[in-house]
Amino acid sequence: MRSLIVVGLCLLPVYASAATMVADQIQQDSYGQISASGQVQLEGKDIRIKAEHLRVDADSQAGVLQQATVYFDGYTLKGERLQRIDLETFKGENVEFSTCPEDEWAWSIVADEASLDKEEGLFTAKGAWFELGGVPVLYAPVWRQALSRRSGFLMPKVSNSSRRGSEFTLPFYWAGAPNWDVMLQPHWMSKRGMMSDIEWRYMSNQYKASVRLQSIYDEQTQTQRGRLLSDVAWQISPAIQANINIDAITKDDGLYVADFPLLGENVSKAYLTSTAALSWKEGRDSATLSTRYQQRLGGLSNDATLQTLPRFDTQHYFDIGLSSQLSVQQQTTRFDRISGFSGLRSGVKSSLTIPWYMQGGAVSVFWGVQGQVVGYDTQNFTSQTTSYAAVASSLQLEAPFERVFGEQQWRHEIKPVLRIDVSASPNQADIPRYDSVLLPLSITNILQGNRYSGWDRFERMQRVSLLLETSLEHKSEQLNVRRVLEGQLGLVWDDLQTSVDAGVDVPPANRVSNVLAEISWLPSVQTRLSVGGQHDPKLNDWVESHASMRWSGEQQQYLAASWQRTKASHSSALESLNVSGQAQLNQRWHTYASVQYDLLRSYTLQAIAGLKYEHACWRLGVERYQNYLAGSNGESDIGTRILLEFDGLGSFGDG
Secondary structure (H helix, E strand, O other): OOEEEEEOOOOOOOOOOOEEEEEOEEEEOOOOEEEEEEEEEEEEOOEEEEEEEEEEEOOOOOEEEEEEEEEEOOEEEEEEEEEEEEOOEEEEEEEEEEOOOHHHOOEEEEEEEEEEEOOOOEEEEEEEEEEEOOEEEEEEEEEEEEOOOOOEEOOOEEEEEOOOEEEEEOOEEEEEEOOEEEEEOOEEEOOOEEEEEEEEEEEOOOEEEEEEEEEEEEOOOOEEEEEEEEEEEEEOOOOEEEEEEEEEEOOOOOOHHHHOOOOOOOOOOOEEEEEEEEEEEEOOEEEEEEEEEEEEOOOOOOOOOOEEEEEEEEEEEEEOOOOOEEEEEEEEEEEEOOOOOEEEEEEEEEEEEEEEEEHHHOEEEEEEEEEEEEEEEEEOOOEEEEEEEEEEEEEEEEOOEEEEEOOOOEEEEEEEEEEEEEEEOOOOOOOOOOOOEEOOOOOOOOOOOOOEEOOOOOOOEEEEEEEEEEEEEEEOOOOOEEEEEEEEEEEEEEOOOOOOOOOOOOOOOOOEOOEEEEEEEEEEOOEEEEEEEEEEOOOOEEEEEEEEEEEEOOOOOEEEEEEEEEOOOOOOOEEEEEEEEEEEOOOOEEEEEEEEEEOOOOEEEEEEEEEEEEOOOEEEEEEEEEEEOOOOOOOEEEEEEEEEEEOOOEEEEOO
């Protein structure tokens, strides 16, 4: 029969709660020395010890453990003889150390002698072998392993790229203080040269910042190239916050991102954007002073790129009774570009919304009125002052109908939404157009009054919009409700058929718009199939169509595919196919792949295929990728990434 003793806080002060010791034999002498033998188990907060024999001082907790294993904070330390120096320090001979669970011991550091200082966060070993699966693979006379945040070299990164050649990075981490650190990542590329890469991070209760700087003398282009990235946020007060986000490259270096992308970065994007903002928010009222600078990518000139320097926005909301709301927005923006118009735009927009509910809320009516005044002071070769004013009114009616059938297991709902928009807007063809674009008609904006983004344009409207929404739900015997089918059908009748700016919007040829349709079928909780598009009755053709499917299984398995086609008669012609998926081959292995293909131009935009092994304490991955590079005469970057990662040790490779 085993002995049991519970040692209280007075004997084991290291634990925040009482520790429990279980052993075949336990003795305690008059001097406070505790001896235990035979399957000794000692458990307390954040620590668990197993040993064949233990002798420990009840006051200092110093002692000796034979054939012992110590578990704490995700680490395991084994030894024929372990000496506990104090509450946080162990020393031992013939020691084995790992972060693996006891039942999945995959890798370890085996040493003649070692010490583990929990307070300092350091494991130090002499005559150490790194063993993988019990096979020695690396020897080190001295091994120092950080158990917590600590300065030192990290695992190197290796990869290969058709544009950069063989790549090697040896990161060095400097934990300068508890609230800031620095990462140095010298990056050697056989086709480009040596890139210096340094990142500084800082965090406090009110302030956080990260600043990263890359610089290289490119041996291929014979130029000095670089990139600056920053993410700074400062909570000045509960209501006031400042943000600075910079992503800038060397001037006139539009191919920098194509040549030196960050891991996972979209190399086909058109711009890099840097912003700064000072904002105030109190309840629903807010004010923001901001600026935005953009750099054109793809090797094109940046002179014609529009810059926002600066912008001042304010928003105020007023409740005026009967659930009605009045809002007032103001925006003043200074635009600038090296070649082309520059100027100042100021605008004020106010809107009033009044709801009305009937039949206990089954029928909803919303009436709204909106006014907008915008003024410009622009300059190209000569200065010019212009302005416009617009006013609009809208009425929207919603009335859902439902039917329950099949012994109350099925529920079908149909909800028609009718909206009438009327506006009086002057001709705005001579007004500068800084950031306004007319959004094509879609299911998401069919009930939107003015579909122009920005403040530069406001539509003329005598328009009736109809959206019909339907859904089918099923209730199982376990009372779980699941949507099986959902669909939307919409169209717009436009009585005016006029535009405020023919350079932006071509007036519709027919009063009745394209017919919009969208339907989704959910045959199971894991599966969703959708198809939709726009049918032009005059051309008798689907001028825009799209389809998608997604299946999600257990263990993060999924398969997704989407197809989209737009004909030139509707908008810019395009046709693309996206396919991605991940499959679990067994408990450890999974594979993943994705491809984005331009069917219209017959080239791959991006493709990735990878294989990954995941153990409880280490991972191995291999990935092959291809990225189309915008602005590089149809070239693609093709490469391989390898990742070997050990919990507690870091990673080898780039993944």
